[in-house]
Amino acid sequence: MWKISVLLIGASGSLGAPLLEELKRQKASFARVAILTAPDRASKFDGAGVEVITKSFYDSTTYLGFTHVISAVGNQLMILQPAMVEAAVAAGVQHFYASDWNSDISQKDIYDMRYFRDKQAVRAYLRQKAATTPGFQYTLMITGIFTEWTVDHDSCTARLFGQPGQRVGVTSISDIARYTIDSLHVSFQGAGRTVRIQGWTGSVEDLVAALEEARGRKYTVTYEDVAKAKEEGARLSGDDVQEMMYSIKPLLTSGAGVADGTGELDNHLFQFEPEHPVQTFQRLFGSG
Numbered sequence: 001m002w003k004i005s006v007l008l009i010g011a012s013g014s015l016g017a018p019l020l021e022e023l024k025r026q027k028a029s030f031a032r033v034a035i036l037t038a039p040d041r042a043s044k045f046d047g048a049g050v051e052v053i054t055k056s057f058y059d060s061t062t063y064l065g066f067t068h069v070i071s072a073v074g075n076q077l078m079i080l081q082p083a084m085v086e087a088a089v090a091a092g093v094q095h096f097y098a099s100d101w102n103s104d105i106s107q108k109d110i111y112d113m114r115y116f117r118d119k120q121a122v123r124a125y126l127r128q129k130a131a132t133t134p135g136f137q138y139t140l141m142i143t144g145i146f147t148e149w150t151v152d153h154d155s156c157t158a159r160l161f162g163q164p165g166q167r168v169g170v171t172s173i174s175d176i177a178r179y180t181i182d183s184l185h186v187s188f189q190g191a192g193r194t195v196r197i198q199g200w201t202g203s204v205e206d207l208v209a210a211l212e213e214a215r216g217r218k219y220t221v222t223y224e225d226v227a228k229a230k231e232e233g234a235r236l237s238g239d240d241v242q243e244m245m246y247s248i249k250p251l252l253t254s255g256a257g258v259a260d261g262t263g264e265l266d267n268h269l270f271q272f273e274p275e276h277p278v279q280t281f282q283r284l285f286g287s288g
């Protein structure tokens with residue numbers, strides 16, 4: 001039977017680490033599982049329990065022998081993914097998962113948001129690359145907002161930038177990891193696909209209520225409109241990552257922080273039920 005050989009980039013990241021755990025859990029279903037990291041970052045993977053490759057992300061020999069690459073790189077490396085794909089395709093990689101895992105960023109309301117600019121550029125590159133490279137495929141995972149990342153948990157405050165009453169879609173990080181690794185076994189025809197999954201959707205107020213229920217504590221919720229000024233300040237300071245992070249603050253209360261903005265969900269392709277936010281928050285915080 002033909003088996004997939006997977007190379008994961010960004011394996012210690014907030015999503016990369018759960019992806020690695022899920023790959024290890026499903027290791028028997030793959031011919032080979034390895035992670036790729038820069039030589040100066042490799043020591044943290046001592047004892048990782050999988051093959052660790054410490055070579056350049058931009059050298060084609062790095063990717064020899066792998067059929068699939070999952071890129072879970074963070075903001076700093078986002079725009080460099082086309083160079084990784086060029087190297088990977090030259091080595092024979094057939095399928096590339098770009099670092100996406102967003103809300104549906106095809107929606108007009110958030111299409112231009114600074115945080116997503118590099119991702120939009122990577123998507124445009126992948127469309128072109130796949131159209132001109134027979135046999136090469138790519139996947140974009142659309143997940144809504146990570147449940148764990150929605151509001152400030154430590155101080156029991158939800159400082160929101162926008163208007164009340166908006167819909168939001170969330171998925172827990174562990175479920176996202178499972179959907180992503182399970183999707184490696186779901187084949188498709190054509191050059192590229194978007195896989196939309198979402199653990200739960202409701203109003204932002206319902207999400208805060210789930211958090212309150214799980215923790216047994218009341219949250220203080222405020223609505224503010226200062227994100228634009230902060231974004232402008234960050235832009236003028238030339239700090240790209242800060243600019244990206246401030247630009248995304250209004251997403252939760254924008255009504256566009258969902259996976260099913262312009263298309264139907266694909267949850268039916270998978271064989272498990274995702275967590276409700278109350279379960280995720282209970283798992284995170286115990287009884288509060």
Ligand SMILES: NC(=O)c1ccc[n+]([C@@H]2O[C@H](COP(=O)([O-])OP(=O)(O)OC[C@H]3O[C@@H](n4cnc5c(N)ncnc54)[C@H](OP(=O)(O)O)[C@@H]3O)[C@@H](O)[C@H]2O)c1
Pocket residue numbers: 009010011012013014015016036037038041072073074075076077099100101102103143144145146149
């Ligand atoms: N929808 C949501 O709510 C949501 C929330 C968070 C993240 N995301 C998305 O999930 C994806 C992964 O994000 P993340 O937060 O997990 O990323 P992250 O933790 O910031 O970084 C992921 C990995 O990128 C590599 N990396 C970062 N900076 C590097 C550098 N200067 N040199 C070499 N390697 C570097 C590291 O790999 P090593 O492990 O090899 O060191 C790191 O572990 C992104 O697409 C992000 O936008 C979505």
